[in-house]
Amino acid sequence: MNNNDNSLLAKLGSAIDSGTLNPVRHILNNLSPPDIAHQLETAPPHLRNILWEIVDPEISGEVLQELSDDIQLEFLNQMDGAEVASITEGLDVDDIVDILQQLPDRVIPEVLKAMSVQDRLRVESVLTYSEDTAGGLMDTEVITVRPDITVDVVLRYLRRFEELPDITDNLFVVSRNDTFLGTLPLSKMLTSSPNTSVREVMNTEVEAIHVNLTDSDVAQLFQRQDLVSAPVVDDQHHLVGRITIDDVVDVIVEDADHSLLAMAGLSDTEDTFSSISRTAPRRALWLGLNLLTAILASSAISLFEATLEKVVALAILMPIVASMGGVAGSQTLTVVIRGMALGQIERDNFKWLLSKEFTVGALNGMLWAIVMGAIVSVWFDDWTIALVIAAAMAINLVAAAVAGTLLPIMLRSLKIDPALAGSVILTTVTDIVGFVSFLGLATVFYS
Amino acid sequence: MNNNDNSLLAKLGSAIDSGTLNPVRHILNNLSPPDIAHQLETAPPHLRNILWEIVDPEISGEVLQELSDDIQLEFLNQMDGAEVASITEGLDVDDIVDILQQLPDRVIPEVLKAMSVQDRLRVESVLTYSEDTAGGLMDTEVITVRPDITVDVVLRYLRRFEELPDITDNLFVVSRNDTFLGTLPLSKMLTSSPNTSVREVMNTEVEAIHVNLTDSDVAQLFQRQDLVSAPVVDDQHHLVGRITIDDVVDVIVEDADHSLLAMAGLSDTEDTFSSISRTAPRRALWLGLNLLTAILASSAISLFEATLEKVVALAILMPIVASMGGVAGSQTLTVVIRGMALGQIERDNFKWLLSKEFTVGALNGMLWAIVMGAIVSVWFDDWTIALVIAAAMAINLVAAAVAGTLLPIMLRSLKIDPALAGSVILTTVTDIVGFVSFLGLATVFYS
CATH class of the missing domain: 1.25.60.10 (MgtE N-terminal domain-like)
Known part of the structure; x- marks a missing residue:
């Protein structure tokens, strides 16, 4: 504080x-x-x-x-x-x-x-x-120079400015018709002899950013290449502006915030200190959606009413199976959504990722199936219910891993935001799989 | 892809x-x-x-x-x-x-x-x-100049370098004994007459960063002031290094990742493509912790075994009350944790925040209590159970709002990471409040 x-x-x-x-x-x-x-x-x-x-x-x-x-x-x-x-x-x-x-x-x-x-x-x-x-991020205030003048001429030209635009680390070198040719870093200019030409000292290896590149891709480019500013060009490779790191940092923060907020069903514009009249309706929408899915899960339970009436212990234990699936699934979902945001998930490594998450889910499923089976056999002194909960736990943790991996990929290909829709759909899946596998198996064993 | x-x-x-x-x-x-x-x-x-x-x-x-x-x-x-x-x-x-x-x-x-x-x-x-x-973030490669020389001397001095360190937007002006005096922006140097002294053009309004400032505070400083690099000083105000934006961006990304990952119980070093042998044990730990809390919630249910035996509809409906509380609570929790990460939550606005979240919780509690009451009265054709679920829903949404606001603040004052511990404790609270209020009220009405 x-x-x-x-x-x-x-x-x-x-x-x-x-x-x-x-x-x-x-x-x-x-x-x-x-x-x-x-x-x-x-x-x-x-x-x-x-x-x-x-x-x-x-x-x-x-x-x-x-x-x-x-x-x-x-x-x-x-x-x-x-x-x-x-x-x-x-x-x-x-x-x-x-x-x-x-x-x-x-x-x-x-x-x-x-x-x-x-x-x-x-x-x-x-x-x-x-x-x-990139076009929406860029600023149009750019200092350009021609390649055929000397560094000394550039230095004299710059002295005519009151001050340079904020965060100027490069000048941009352009041809007569504004085609982008390269950058002239201020630091390079300062370490070069005044008589060298701009052409000799300019950096031509810089990749100019196309004006239609998405802001998230711009952010990844800046991060990977440790850029401070970068030129923006149009289809004809004409220089139209420049992007500076301060605006890119805002994009990075927004993107990171987006995943965090969306996974809790919050909009990007949700402020901690937004007024009640703004906050309440937005949250209500999400709660309403969740109510629908919760009712769906409860309808699944109601299919097994007869079994529940016979064995009340099932009602006590069923939330555990659903909860473990929800937690395991949201771990996988978070890792996959973060991997997608970092541009890490591709066709060639996706199969490996799915098999990895499946294996992790299966290993943890077996571990906690055994532990839970043991606990329940002592708690309720009933081997049947212990076996049923163990099997349901293993099934749900594997289902959670598979759903947590496939869901965001499927949502993305449907152009639905995986961070926003992923968690609510995933919980529905793990709730229903949890309840149905547990109560379904119990119905078989107790009928 | x-x-x-x-x-x-x-x-x-x-x-x-x-x-x-x-x-x-x-x-x-x-x-x-x-x-x-x-x-x-x-x-x-x-x-x-x-x-x-x-x-x-x-x-x-x-x-x-x-x-x-x-x-x-x-x-x-x-x-x-x-x-x-x-x-x-x-x-x-x-x-x-x-x-x-x-x-x-x-x-x-x-x-x-x-x-x-x-x-x-x-x-x-x-x-x-x-x-x-800041000390752990800084680089020690710094170009320093004295205040009493002219810009021309600095320019000649710089030409002796092969190249300047990456991301050099400022030189640092220090006294004979290395006390930090100000910065000399390259851009300023380029727009000044060569005969002016460094003292005349240097920027003395720059706040030097103390070597012990936390990296998150450094990141906030860079973000708020749109810095590209900043000087780092020790207790005696001696210049000991400098921090550049590329390293700060890494801190920003790590901090943002931390909230996202920790809320799903994942460690900061969790990589999407970590090996199974690294991933499985880490996830197991979190699942184990969650199993404990889920068993706790189930023990709360078991207190009402007699009531559940009488009215099996309660078993079908109780997950809805718990789920709605969990969702509402995690929304509040996420907003508060993000506000804390942005340094927005202070003593003087905390009371307002708590009353806001309470009001939002109460409004949404009433709304969904009425909706759910109506649905249940139709679904089960039973006014008692409709009243009971409406009341439990309202109670749990308010409890979720209060817990979601107070928990992270309490955890922080206990030096426990709110992003990591918050979600698991919160779900336990909303599960138990949900089950106990719903089944408890039902026990009163059906006894």
Whole structure:
């Protein structure tokens, strides 16, 4: 728990009580925009709105851009097009586009109309690309040089800039018609003699990123090659922008978050401090879906009503079989979903993976079948029920392993998000297999 | 599914059959080290060993450093100290240290003895810091300059380097006794007149990172401030190294992976393609723990044996109450664990969070209580059991919300990992509350 943060929220509370917001305004606006955004994100909704109102208008665009989508949208909904245009003035093009993509389609033209012509043209060129592609991630502010000039000329050219764009580690070398030729790393330029030509020192081994590459693939490329920035080109190999590591880190965090949140049936925009009216309906949807599957599993149980009436011990033990299958299945599912997110699962290793998970499931199935059989034979002093639970446990752990491996692959090929749909379907499978194998075997032995 | 990768694994298969590995050796060693590492990670273990043996020894250190911990250790275990020293020669100090920290303590001195004196001293200075601190993350290769020289002198000094260390966006300005004074961004240097002094253009607003800051805090700092590299200082504010974004991205990915894997009871070193002999025992442990908690929940059911004997419908319906509680609880748990990982949860907003989750739980509890009550009254044509399940559902969803919020906070204050222990304890709570409230209420109404 961070004491600084504590004191700001606490001070805000007492400032509201005493009716003067000035001390809070002072503390808040002395923080950096990302830290202000953090304060807003962790404040309960009613305090968040007060904090937002006292953010210095000059930096509110930067703060807005750092906020999570859900909260961004909350504030955007209170503004008209001109206000959005004015607040985003001066931001990087990719950041403006990120914000615009939150807005309803009918509002975007209003905002564009209120922008300066230059900004509008730049924003429009990026807006044509989908949010989750290299084009949607890129910034259009790029410094380019020609290959036939010397390093000294480049150095003199750079001195004419007030400052270089943030996170500039490379200049880009292009031909007369903007075809991408290579990168000129600043560090390389600094260690070369001023008389060498750009052509001699430029790096031509850089792979330019195509504007339609997905953002997740861009992230993997940056990670594998330890990139800080990379050029983006169109179909004609013309340079159209560049992607920087700060935006890639956001993609990495979002992708990782997505798996975690989706597996619990939460949307990516679920914020810890979202308001109740936003959170409750979203969660309700997921609970409703789960209720359907739980009723399905219970209908499976109801097939064996007669057996349950005869042997009440079955009712006591059946949740154990289902629970063990659920746990084993979710372990396999998590490993497979993570492997898919890392781009590790391919046709040639999938068979091995399936046989591995099957074997692990079978080994653990046998182990816990024996343990559970022994426990039950002592607990209920009944060898039949011990044998039945042992067999059902082994069956369910193997079924869980197979379902946990096949399900995400099948869902992906159906273009359904495996992280979101996987866990709910898997639990249904392991519940039903668990109940049916246990109660079914019991029905055979007790009839 | 990547066709390139397919073909390599497929070619390896046929190469092994035909007994000649040369074509595969050629393809493999033409890839970049990170791509070779990716091939090794996604190959089944028996093929992985063959691939590792044909990696060009000159790049095997770089490949090793890119591998996941589990596989790294597998290969390291096959080497002696001298081999480890030779394979890691030429790597960055922080990467050598990462590898050494995998080794058993008794092997490390052997490796250090086999290194060159210069390497050994640099590695030893970093080895003293724990792996999960800024010190363990940093590299010691840093270019420093004094504040009183001119930019022109710096430019001439840099030209004496063959090349600058990877990801150099700043030089560091230090006093005569190595006290950190500020950073000199390359981009700033390039836009300044050569005659200005370093003191005039250096950035003194940079916050140096203390060598003992945790790696997760370092990652948050990099994310919030969009850093590419940052200076690391000791207690005396002496510059001891620098941290670069590529290593921070690894920390971000590990932290995100940790929550995902731990919530399914998987260790951070669980690889999709780990061998069966490594995977099975780890999973067994978790299943065993879950078996204990499932038996606990079943003992709760057994308290109501008499009631179950009277009304078999209870056995059919009770898993629904437990399941809904489990799902609602894991949603809350996931949101709270993610909020904690992002440093969002503090004393001052925790009370609001608890009341929010309580309200959401209560609202959804009422909603699904009514729906489930209606369904059951039709399904079993029994108003008593409909009332009982409605009440139990509401109770369990509220209990799930409260447990899902309080548990991770309590676990953290006990220094227990909430992502790992949270889900298993939570399910136990929601199972027991679900069964006891449902069967307990039924016992009252049916006695």
